[in-house]
Amino acid sequence: MADPQSERERLLAWVERMANHLSEVDGLPPITGRILGWLMVCEPAEQSAGEIAAAIGASRGSMTTNLRQLSALGFVQRVTRPGRRTAHYRLVEDAWDVVVQRQIAALGAFRAIASDGIDLLGAAPGRSQRVRDAHEVFGRLEETLAAGLRGPAAPDGRR
Incomplete structure (x- = not known):
């Protein structure tokens, strides 16, 4: 049986590789790349800003700006659910x-x-x-x- 901590560490290492690549090649801030990388591999596919921040070790304050940028670039969509105040974010299917x-x-x-x-x-x-x-x-x-x-x-x- 795979060690859940080890799997999480491997996922986060991959997310960091993605962030570094997007930073070096496309000039995106590393936090933006981390968010995108996380949304590519997270489960469930829809995550709140707080869940994303906790997963990648980012501040909640940096999430709004970067999620907005990823939305404007066509990568991320904001999803709301009836009766819930917390918005969730997911990777756009044809991004x-x-x-x-x-x-x-x-x-x-x-x-x-x-x-x-x-x-x-x-x-x-x-x-x-x-x-x-x-x-x-x-x-x-x-x-x-x-x-x-x-x-x-x-x-x-x-x-």
């Missing part, structure tokens, strides 16, 4: 698709700016090629991410 869709939109916007740069520079050597390279790379990324959201191709090539 990862929403995040990738935002990244695709950002790539498309960058690609549009690069396209304007190509129009501006014309065939000028050097700097025009650098803009063309960026346009091409971001176009490939946009297509790859969009294809990933559609899921893997079936054996006959359909999605």
